[in-house]
Amino acid sequence: MKFANVCGKRTETTKGARGVCPCCGSEVIARCGTKRINHWAHKKDSDCDHWWEPETEWHRAWKEHFPADWQEVVCKADDGEKHIADVQLSNGNVIEFQRSPIDPEERTSRENFYKNLIWVVDGTRLKRDYPRFRKLDGKARATNLEAYFLIDFPEEYFPSAWLDNKVPVIFDFLGTDSIDDPDEFKIRNNLYCLFPQRYQGKALLANYSRESFIELAVSGKLSITQPKPQEQSANAPTQKKPKKRRAPTHYYDRRKKKFVPRKRF
Numbered sequence: 001m002k003f004a005n006v007c008g009k010r011t012e013t014t015k016g017a018r019g020v021c022p023c024c025g026s027e028v029i030a031r032c033g034t035k036r037i038n039h040w041a042h043k044k045d046s047d048c049d050h051w052w053e054p055e056t057e058w059h060r061a062w063k064e065h066f067p068a069d070w071q072e073v074v075c076k077a078d079d080g081e082k083h084i085a086d087v088q089l090s091n092g093n094v095i096e097f098q099r100s101p102i103d104p105e106e107r108t109s110r111e112n113f114y115k116n117l118i119w120v121v122d123g124t125r126l127k128r129d130y131p132r133f134r135k136l137d138g139k140a141r142a143t144n145l146e147a148y149f150l151i152d153f154p155e156e157y158f159p160s161a162w163l164d165n166k167v168p169v170i171f172d173f174l175g176t177d178s179i180d181d182p183d184e185f186k187i188r189n190n191l192y193c194l195f196p197q198r199y200q201g202k203a204l205l206a207n208y209s210r211e212s213f214i215e216l217a218v219s220g221k222l223s224i225t226q227p228k229p230q231e232q233s234a235n236a237p238t239q240k241k242p243k244k245r246r247a248p249t250h251y252y253d254r255r256k257k258k259f260v261p262r263k264r265f
């Protein structure tokens with residue numbers, strides 16, 4: 001954890017410091033070393049939040065985009081169950097940053113517990129994840145909503161562990177290696193949000209710039225509601241041209257009581 005209570009104040013680690021875990025109330029010790037990022041650790045065999053995973057630079061960097069008091073928020077259910085949300089936004093939505101593999105049952109439990117949850121998943125954990133995602137090039141179908149695409153066979157492009165969620169999952173493929181190619185950097189610096197609901201087997205994917213996603217989240221405008229786009233097929237019939245109305249060739253001659261040809265000039 002990044003924060004513990006020291007003399008009742010949320011405090012970051014300093015070497016040798018001791019504090020109190022804001023979730024379970026037991027003593028925590030500041031760990032400031034070179035192997036891992038500085039963090040507060042429970043003594044062994046702690047019975048604190050079992051959903052908590054060891055943080056990496058990736059987690060920390062993500063959390064630090066948000067105000068300090070939105071980070072590591074202790075959320076309590078009516079039955080007393082408590083967990084530490086990575087980030088809770090001002091509109092109540094929770095963002096969980098996930099790097100390690102997660103058991104599907106635990107994933108569902110977290111989605112049920114937080115309700116308005118958005119996952120941000122490190123898309124570089126396994127080597128094959130990003131190349132698989134790139135196979136999507138040219139296959140995503142445009143919709144009537146800008147930056148929203150429909151995808152046939154999402155299982156061919158995304159990790160199976162993140163395909164049957166109840167909530168949106170955002171893939172972050174940036175990783176920590178330096179990327180020299182500016183086009184490649186642009187693709188990896190964008191975020192890709194896979195929505196839960198399918199349309200006849202097609203998945204909905206939104207493409208955000210990293211900055212716009214953070215801006216939406218910080219301003220409280222980030223919604224987890226799935227929009228309803230319409231596919232714009234490349235083969236859609238073009239609008240029918242209105243038929244030219246031809247001038248009538250005959251008219252009714254009342255005197256002759258019959259149709260007679262019009263004279264042309």
Ligand SMILES: [Zn+2]
Binds near residue numbers: 024026048049
């Ligand atoms: Zn604890």
